[in-house]
Amino acid sequence: MFVLLPMTPIQYFWAAINTVLLASAPDWDLRVGIRHRTITHSLLIPLGLFIAAVFVPPYYRDILYTASLVLINHDILDLFTWAGVPLFYPLSKHKFKLYIWSIIPGFSNLDYDKQKRIYTAIVNILCVVTVGLAIFLQRPFVSP
Numbered sequence: 001m002f003v004l005l006p007m008t009p010i011q012y013f014w015a016a017i018n019t020v021l022l023a024s025a026p027d028w029d030l031r032v033g034i035r036h037r038t039i040t041h042s043l044l045i046p047l048g049l050f051i052a053a054v055f056v057p058p059y060y061r062d063i064l065y066t067a068s069l070v071l072i073n074h075d076i077l078d079l080f081t082w083a084g085v086p087l088f089y090p091l092s093k094h095k096f097k098l099y100i101w102s103i104i105p106g107f108s109n110l111d112y113d114k115q116k117r118i119y120t121a122i123v124n125i126l127c128v129v130t131v132g133l134a135i136f137l138q139r140p141f142v143s144p
Contacts, residue, residue, distance in 0.1 A: 011062050018066040026074045041078060042089040046071040077123060082115070 007015065026040040034040060046068035053064035078085045084097030101107045107115065 011066070014062045015066040015069075018063065018070045022067055022070045023074060026071065026078075037078070037083060037085060037095070038089050041075055041085045041087070043072065043075060043087045044089075044091075046075075081119065 027036075029036050029038070029040040039045070049064045049068040049071070053061045053068075056064065075085050075087060079096060079098045080100065081097065082099050082101075084095030084099070086093050086095050088094070101115065101119070107118070110118075
């Protein structure tokens with residue numbers, strides 16, 4: 001997601017660290033006993049990080065900004081699943097979803113595990129294409 005943005009080398013570094021550490025963070029609820037897709041998938045957490053970035057020294061801003069973007073990206077990807085995401089939990093429990101997969105003939109008839117594997121493959125292919133485009137375009141780093 002960050003590879004197409006004009007950033008300094010240090011910003012790319014923190015974006016990469018945040019992506020590795022936080023890309024699956026909303027799903028950690030499965031490991032700690034919190035009901036899945038509730039507060040951990042709410043936009044209130046990335047919004048809080050974004051607001052907190054205003055009050056911290058400049059060095060930490062990049063970390064908080066990229067962390068909030070990584071968490072928002074997770075929610076966007078989950079919008080395309082059959083379960084949806086409660087983007088404004090706990091203010092609202094309404095789950096938003098953009099389940100476009102039903103337009104693929106026969107997709108709805110597949111079991112959940114096959115649907116999940118296909119979805120994961122499509123997301124991974126899109127990520128590889130995005131990184132490939134960034135490398136192909138050879139976007140230079142912005143000078144600090």
